[in-house]
Amino acid sequence: MLNRILKYLLFKLLISANLFTQITIDTNYEGANSRILNINNAANTVKIESQLRSGDVHNVVFYLKISGFNTLLPLKIQVKYSQQYYVPVLAAYSYDGVNWSRITGTFSGDSKEFSAVFPQNSIYFAHGFPYVxxxxxxxxxxxxxxxxxxxxxxxxxxxxxxxxxxxxxxxxxxxxxxxxxxxxxxxxxxxxxxxxxxxxxxxxxxxxxxxxxxxxxxxxxxxxxxxxxxxxxxxxxxxxxxxxxxxxxxxxxxxxxxxxxxxxxxxxxxxxxxxxxxxxxxxxxxxxxxxxxxxxxxxxxxxxxxxxxxxxxxxxxxxxxxxxxxxxxxxxxxxxxxxxxxxxxxxxxxxxxxxxxxxxxxxxxxxxxxxxxxxxxxxxxxxxxxxNLLQPGDIILDNTDTLAGVTINGAWSSSTFIPGYWGINYLHDGNSGQGSKSVKYTPQIPGMGYYEVFIRYTSDAGRSTIVPVKLVYSGGIKDTIINQEIRGSQWLSLGMYRFDAGNTGSVTVSNSGANDFVIADAVKFSPRNNCNPIGFVTTGIPVNFSLKVYPNPFNPSVNFELNIPSNSDVEILIYDVTGKLVKKLMSEKLFTGIYTFNFNGENLSSGIYFYKTVIKPVNGNNPYFNSGKLVLIK
Ligand SMILES: [Zn+2]
The missing domain is CATH 3.40.630.10 (Zn peptidases)
Structure with missing residues (x-):
């Protein structure tokens, strides 16, 4: 009995909801498009059609807001089409016009009908995700x-x-x-x-x-x-x-x-x-x-x-x-x-x-x-x-460059079996003697600076998926494990590192712990401007943080000389008088040292600018702040 009463009440609710259903369609906003062909409140159904804008020959885009429908019944949106081809398999709807979901439709007569119960009584509906x-x-x-x-x-x-x-x-x-x-x-x-x-x-x-x-x-x-x-x-x-x-x-x-x-x-x-x-x-x-x-x-x-x-x-x-x-x-x-x-x-x-x-x-x-x-x-x-483009200043060491910085340890064989190698061939370890074979690439670095380091090999199903690569740079060692089954025959980045002039840096490929063939082909060192070094002083370690800015007033460039007594995260920002960021001069981790950076104002107009420096030591010590005025006079 109770069940029958509930059903009756639900029935009454649906009837009354229908009586108060008053569907409206809004297209008065940017990017909106649709012509109303019919609104049937009792059936909770609207029929629309995309309008041709001036010059258009296809009516494809529909984008409208539908409100006031019955949220207890399926809302049926019928989109009339001239060519079935243009009506999407999936349309999109949104409650807020920002977050969109897909909805499927079915072809019926001259329209495609999209039907669903929408718990909120106002939705945006569009042929795809709108972007106006x-x-x-x-x-x-x-x-x-x-x-x-x-x-x-x-x-x-x-x-x-x-x-x-x-x-x-x-x-x-x-x-x-x-x-x-x-x-x-x-x-x-x-x-x-x-x-x-x-x-x-x-x-x-x-x-x-x-x-x-x-x-x-x-x-x-x-x-x-x-x-x-x-x-x-x-x-x-x-x-x-x-x-x-x-x-x-x-x-x-x-x-x-x-x-x-x-x-x-x-x-x-x-x-x-x-x-x-x-x-x-x-x-x-x-x-x-x-x-x-x-x-x-x-x-x-x-x-x-x-x-x-x-x-x-x-x-x-x-x-x-x-x-x-x-x-x-x-x-x-x-x-x-x-x-x-x-x-x-x-x-x-x-x-x-x-x-x-x-x-x-x-x-x-x-x-x-x-x-x-x-x-x-x-x-x-x-x-x-x-x-993968070669650039001026790139240093490439190939496996055959044994007179120019490549040292081969243990018995390696040369091969040309898989294409895409650098030079005339590549080396493989024969999948034997794991732990006893390595190839070390030692570049002659012309001047202290930052380099992005790349490795190259040929890949194949029969390769080790755990090839150890040891990279020695100025101030540290970076160990990487490479899967040589994939991403072969290209320059694969190992990251950007600082190198001192000379031959103290290196990359070593070894077969230690390898689970299949190991390939040693070539290594590339590409100079990268890390957005700081115009003068780097290696003698002496500064005792305190300090910043010297000169000349000031300047035209067109000004130097920032920075003393960093311990490895730090360094940020230097340049602002104009309105507080707008003009340039992020520096946002890098820097080793202990004395650095000089250059800020060039040749594209700026004369006037007052401000710099703001934040240096956070990586050891957690107190940060160092420094800010001041810059005057550009042209
Ligand atoms: Zn197109």
Whole structure:
């Protein structure tokens, strides 16, 4: 009886809830798009259709807020389509417009219906994860004080929006010593997911990650995350738009201000630095090539194709989604990637990256954090790629350099069986005599400084997964265990270390404790500006912390002479009068010693600046603070 009463009350509740159901739809906000075709309060159902924005030929993007529905019954959202192809297998919903979830739908008649019980009576609903112009502005704001990033407006769109160029690099290394890398996103505005990928890439590039740090010292990375700001702003689709598709506008003369400006910027930067990599990031129509990530390249064979495949391999070794390749479209002649390919004669590779929609619903659901992770992997692969270019000042010791610093202990055999070795061959230990064989590489370091150290071997299934590598640097020893079954035939970083002039540093590969064949091929020492040493005084250990700043007033550069009596974490920051960080001059661990750093104000205007120094001894002793005024007079 009680059960029947409960059922009756529940029935009454549902009826009354229906009576008070008053569904409203809001599209009055940035990036929103949908036309209401029907609202049926009794059935808790809405039917909508994507609106064509000016110039659009596909109605793809829908993004709306639905409120006032019955939270006890399934809300049915019917999306009318003109071409089934454009309606995603998964749409997205959110309660707050920030955190998004996927929802599956089913085709029925002229619509696709997405149906679920939503416990809160107001949701955002969209064709994918929206990323609007304001999200780009938020990203810009987040990076305003970032010492590695500068953001400039390079053009104004037809609709009045600013086209943003993010330039990321380590300012303490001269730009003339760097490579340049270009990345674009949202040449097709509907492809909003590509912006999450680029946010992930940018977050990685400005991070404290060691690979990002090394990449910033060697490269200038230029990113225009949102090419078609107008369509991202007004909820348009952009693909195939009139008068010309953004990514078919690259043969001159171009129509879109963003394209005109980026073409000019790419050309300028390639004159100043070696443009190595160009990537245009896309996120294609849902429903085709879902769950797939791939590159298009105009060069399907030859050196650029080989370089792209090498980059692809490095990406795939960084733990991301599998990066594939696909043949080019016949109509690819006017795309950004093809334009760059044709005008930059010495580029390593130029490509379009397509990150397909992920419809998998297993426990590795492709969510926003994973898109961002995908972006970080793209950056890690770039760092690995740049590390494999030979640069001025690199010191390479190959296994055959026995007269120039390589010492072979025990019986090793040479081989050329697995390709990708350095020089004419590599050595293997025959998988015998474990503990009795080693190869020591001792470089002749021309002057005290920091070097990133790399090791190279060939990998294969029959390799030891526990190869000990001992690195001796100025002030310490670093032991590393390497798995030689993977990541062979490339320069693999062991980290950045300080070396004194001469031959006191070394790298030793041994077969001690090895569980299969051990390979000894080559070692590389690449000089790295660690953003401090212009004069390093090795004589004498200072007794007290002190800082001398001279000359002051200065033009254009000022020296910071720092006495460090014990190993310390050192940070020196330069601010302008408004309190804005102008430069992170130093953020490093430094050994005991006397250092002189140089701050160059040639790009700054005359005026007053402030420095702030924080030195924290690693032994836990009291920190040392020093701050003061700098006067730049030009
Ligand atoms: Zn596209």
């Amino acid at each position: 112009y304001n999200d780009l502005l938020n990203l810009e704001n987040r990076l305003l004080l970032n010492p590695y990033t500068s953001i400039t407006n390079i053009a104004v769109s037809h609709g009045g929006g600013n086209i943003k160029l993010f330039t990321i690099t380590e300012p303490c290394v001269h730009d003339s010593d760097k490579q340049v890398i270009w990345i674009l996103g949202r040449n097709h505005a509907m492809e909003s997911h590509s912006n999450y990928i680029l946010e992930g890439l940018i977050d990685f590039l400005v991070s404290g990650d060691f690979k990002a740090d090394m990449l910033r010292r060697q490269s200038i990375i230029k990113i225009v995350p949102m090419m078609d700001v107008d369509k991202a702003f007004n909820g348009g689709t952009g693909k195939d738009q009139l008068p010309v598709d953004f990514n078919r506008d690259w043969d001159s003369p171009s129509y879109w201000p963003a394209v005109i400006a980026v073409k000019q910027k790419i050309t300028e930067s390639a004159i100043q630095n070696h443009l190595r990599i160009f990537i245009d990031s896309h996120n294609p129509f849902p429903g085709q090539n879902d769950n797939n990530t791939w590159f298009y390249s105009r060069q399907e064979s030859g050196p650029r194709s080989i370089n792209l495949d090498f980059y692809r391999r490095l990406l795939n070794e960084n733990g991301g989604y599998v990066f594939n390749r696909q043949p080019l479209y016949a109509t690819d002649g006017q795309t950004s990637a093809s334009w760059v390919d044709s005008v930059i004669s010495n580029i390593d590779f130029s490509t379009s990256l397509e990150t397909g929609w992920v419809t998998r619903t297993d426990n590795v659901q492709w969510t926003l954090p994973l898109y961002k992770l995908h972006g970080a992997v793209i950056g890690k692969g770039m760092a690995d790629y740049i590390n």
